[in-house]
Amino acid sequence: MSMAVNPKPPEKMMFQLTLRRRGISDQAVLRTMEEVPREVFVEPRDRDDAYRDSALAIPCGQTISQPFVVAYMTERLQLHKDHRVLEIGTGSGYQAAILSRLCKHVLTIERYRTLADSARKRLEGLGYYNVEVLLGDGFDVPAGAGDFDRIIVTAAMEQIPDKLLQRLEPGGILIAPVGPHQGAQTLVRAVRTETGFERKDLVDVRFVPALPGVAREM
Template sequence: MPIVQEPPEKMTFQLSLRRRGISDQAVLRAMEAIPRDVFVEPADRAYAWRDSALGIACGQTISQPFVVAYMTEQLQLQKHHRVLEIGTGSGYQAAILSRLCGHVLSIERYRTLADSARARLEKLGCNNVEVLLGDGFDIPAGAGNFDRIMVTAAMELVPEALTQRLEPGGILIAPVGPHQGTQTLIRLTRTEAGLERKALVDVRFVPALPGIAREL
């Protein structure tokens, strides 16, 4: 039987993240444990371990590993946390989160993406992730509040309806800025005095759109 040679990028995956400043050991372990190649399109599996975004179904993308690790690290997750993710996409970010917190509710507007992500997550045993077909701008009232919120698509403004879902001391991470062009990753922390805002790094994400997609 021939020996399957792993891509060089996979062998240097963790080193690349460390070199770019990711230092949280729990985040690094989660990134190592979740196979990114499961979450990309079959034609892109040879490129799965490169530090670059890749296209997926419905015109969406799977973020580059550094951005996934960086956003996750900025959430300062603890095992008891309940996390809301807006934009399931392939399910890769939700899988990383599942290793670091108690429960993840991930909302996706495209049925195709929601169904395929749900299947991948179940296959990997990410049993603390719930994938919901829905509108990320209109969270179901019964969903309650969250310790952490991560938005994985560009918002021109973070709606108050979303920040109101943060528990005291809660953290929200979102790319904020124009849909076409560069956004800034923003971290909002709910304090006793209100929302504390910090700009982090410039990023590029696909737009966050309201409603459930009529097709796909």
């Protein structure tokens, strides 16, 4: 007598298949993308579309990145379990949630109070206690936060500030979308070496702009 097994929802099956077809091969990243419930991080009206490979709108004029971009950026960070990671641009908290399952600690900085508060609540509700959500300016990371093994920027910067690069530990990796605020940017990967920084352009992307300061409203 065979036992009935509930199949995965079709959209979850396509979600994983799409990531693999587009070149994501790191098994830890794929497993984490499978386990973190993306539907919790989108607006209620968009939950039926949570696993489509597209960006979705969230409050304050921001977006949650498409799954492939989240997986791609995460894979290129080459995370280890003992890493401290800085994220600039918390948004809904989805990228931080993915990072948290693959490293020791995540400090994520958000300039909109509404987003910071809701992301903190979501992450705590899921038991992702190794994430610290900070309301602040991603262009002015508090000195007391120390340095980081990895830095990920999830909003477009016209150029990577040198003082952000200087927060990388030796051998550390930074990934950020770099380019004009209006139009496409290039995802850039910078590695801190003994003599400076090795920079490599990866793929074209499109992110909302990274803006200095803490937003006065929202």
